[in-house]
Amino acid sequence: MTAIGWRLAMQSALYSSDGFFARPHSGPAEHFRTSVHASPLFAGALLKLIERVDAALGHPKTFDLVDVGAGRGELLTALCARLPAGLAERVRPVAVEMAPRPERLDPAIRWRRDIPSLTGLLIATEWLDNVPLDVVDTDDAGRLRKVLVDRPTGTETLGPPADPADMFWLSRWWPGPGRIEIGWPRDTAWADAVASVRRGAALCVDYGHRRDERPAFGTLTGFRDGRQVTPVPDGSCDVTAHVAMDAVAMAAGVPYRMIRQRAALKALGVDGARPPLDLARSDPAAYLRALAAAGSAAELIDPAGLGEHWWLWHTVGVDVPLT
Numbered sequence: 579m580t581a582i583g584w585r586l587a588m589q590s591a592l593y594s595s596d597g598f599f600a601r602p603h604s605g606p607a608e609h610f611r612t613s614v615h616a617s618p619l620f621a622g623a624l625l626k627l628i629e630r631v632d633a634a635l636g637h638p639k640t641f642d643l644v645d646v647g648a649g650r651g652e653l654l655t656a657l658c659a660r661l662p663a664g665l666a667e668r669v670r671p672v673a674v675e676m677a678p679r680p681e682r683l684d685p686a687i688r689w690r691r692d693i694p695s696l697t698g699l700l701i702a703t704e705w706l707d708n709v710p711l712d713v714v715d716t717d718d719a720g721r722l723r724k725v726l727v728d729r730p731t732g733t734e735t736l737g738p739p740a741d742p743a744d745m746f747w748l749s750r751w752w753p754g755p756g757r758i759e760i761g762w763p764r765d766t767a768w769a770d771a772v773a774s775v776r777r778g779a780a781l782c783v784d785y786g787h788r789r790d791e792r793p794a795f796g797t798l799t800g801f802r803d804g805r806q807v808t809p810v811p812d813g814s815c816d817v818t819a820h821v822a823m824d825a826v827a828m829a830a831g832v833p834y835r836m837i838r839q840r841a842a843l844k845a846l847g848v849d850g851a852r853p854p855l856d857l858a859r860s861d862p863a864a865y866l867r868a869l870a871a872a873g874s875a876a877e878l879i880d881p882a883g884l885g886e887h888w889w890l891w892h893t894v895g896v897d898v899p900l901t
Contacts, residue, residue, distance in 0.1 A: 581726035581735055584798070584811075584891075588710035590729065591811035593676050593736065599708075600677050607737060608845065612704050613783065613884050614653045619875050621656035623846040624701065624781075627900070628657070631699045631779050632665060634896040640670045642696035642778075646771060646814070647705030648673035651683045658684065669874070672696075693774045694796050700771060700780040704766045707784050707818045713798060714740045714748070718754040726857070732810035753824040757796040761822035767828035772830040776793065777895035782832075785887050786821035793820070823888045834892045835900050840885030845901035848875045 592598050613620045645654050661669055661687070672688045676713045679689040688872055693700070694698040713725040722745070740760075747762040772780045776891055787793065797820040802808035809817045816878075827834045879885040891900040 581728050582726055583724055583737070584712060585710045585712040587727050587729055587811035588708075588817050591817055592708060592710070592812070595620045596813050597676075598816055599675075599828075600679075602812065613878055613887070614649070614656075614703055618656055620718065620843075620849050620878055621653060621660060623843050624680050624691055625651075625660050626781070626846050627781065627898075628669075629662075629665070630701055630898050631896070632668075634775060634849045634898045637664075637668070638697055639668060640697070642672065642691065642694070643669050644672045644696050644698070644700045644774075644857050646693060646700065647701040647708065648675040650677075650680045651675075651687055651689075653701070653703060655684060658686065660755050670698075677889040691762060692838065693771055695774050695776055696778065698778045699777050700778070701783075702771060702781070703783045704781060706768060706783070706821045707786075708730045708806065708816070709764045709767045711819060712744060712760045712764050713757065713759045713796060714760060720755065722746075722758070724756075727811060729811050730812065732808055732812075732841035747825075751822055752792050754792075756794045758792075759796050759798060759819045759822075761825050763789075764821055765825050769829040772892050772894070775892075775894045778897070779894065779898050780892045782826065783887055784821045784823070784851060785848045786823035786826075792822075821888075823890060827890050830892055832892050832894055834890060836890045836899070837879075838885065839887040839889055840881055842889040842901060843875075843879050843885075844847060848878055862898055 590597065603734055616821050628643065642653065643657065648654060651673050654673055658669070658671055670688070671686060672690065672694060674690060674693050676691055677798065683689070714722045715725050715736060717723050722740040724737040724740055726735050727733070743762065744760045747760055748758055751761060752758045768782060798809050800807040800815040802815035807814070811817055823836060827836055877884060889900065
């Protein structure tokens with residue numbers, strides 16, 4: 579048995595040639611449900627932000643719309659289908675993803691593995707939770723040591739002491755004993771992503787926590803076929819951990835706002851309210867459509883589910899309100 583740190587294990591398990599995100603399945607939606615997959619109302623809300631950023635930029639000749647961690651291009655496909663006249667012909671959609679390009683994806687959507695420089699809007703929906711990180715835990719003597727994992731089995735052991743970079747990060751962002759997920763790789767990834775925005779905005783949507791609410795036992799877990807499973811880093815399942823959102827926000831080095839998804843979506847018109855019963859009598863078909871929309875909206879803003887996600891909003895060179 580050869581044990582390695584979780585960061586290397588996650589990198590291989592998720593992004594190698596035989597990793598989870600490169601395997602020939604239909605995409606992440608087959609294994610876990612995100613806001614993108616839950617309802618078209620999510621794309622509709624993001625469209626309002628796109629229009630705000632476009633107006634703040636003065637309706638540029640080219641508007642870059644970049645989706646980082648694009649899955650199979652579902653969000654960009656939904657957004658492009660909703661773009662109004664006058665904006666659709668100016669938008670340049672770009673999917674950033676490690677997996678191969680889907681065969682039937684709209685040819686207008688560019689597909690690449692790295693984040694381009696852009697003027698417009700960068701979106702990252704449940705991307706940072708899959709950026710690999712290391713885990714440390716407290717031994718019986720109270721020392722923080724790196725957690726090692728056997729790739730084929732998922733068996734964990736305690737390894738060497740946490741290294742200086744890890745100790746520096748946790749001293750500021752996750753102090754105290756317990757099991758700690760070292761978040762500086764996410765900080766670096768997000769800072770680089772925001773730095774790619776010449777003018778415009780960047781939006782991170784993810785599940786996470788702040789310094790005063792860090793989980794004592796960590797959050798590292800796996801998902802396969804719609805079920806939560808033991809995070810075995812062999813490429814057979816998603817391996818994910820919640821994001822230290824406040825650390826990520828500060829790392830970008832530009833102004834930000836951070837609110838829960840339920841508050842953001844309600845401000846953008848997704849409220850989950852049931853349609854009036856009078857509509858059922860006057861137009862039953864319309865009532866059923868409105869009732870279905872209310873159900874999907876309720877899932878997006880559920881405080882015990884997707885509504886608990888964080889929206890982290892940065893603007894660069896423009897002033898664009900999130901809500």
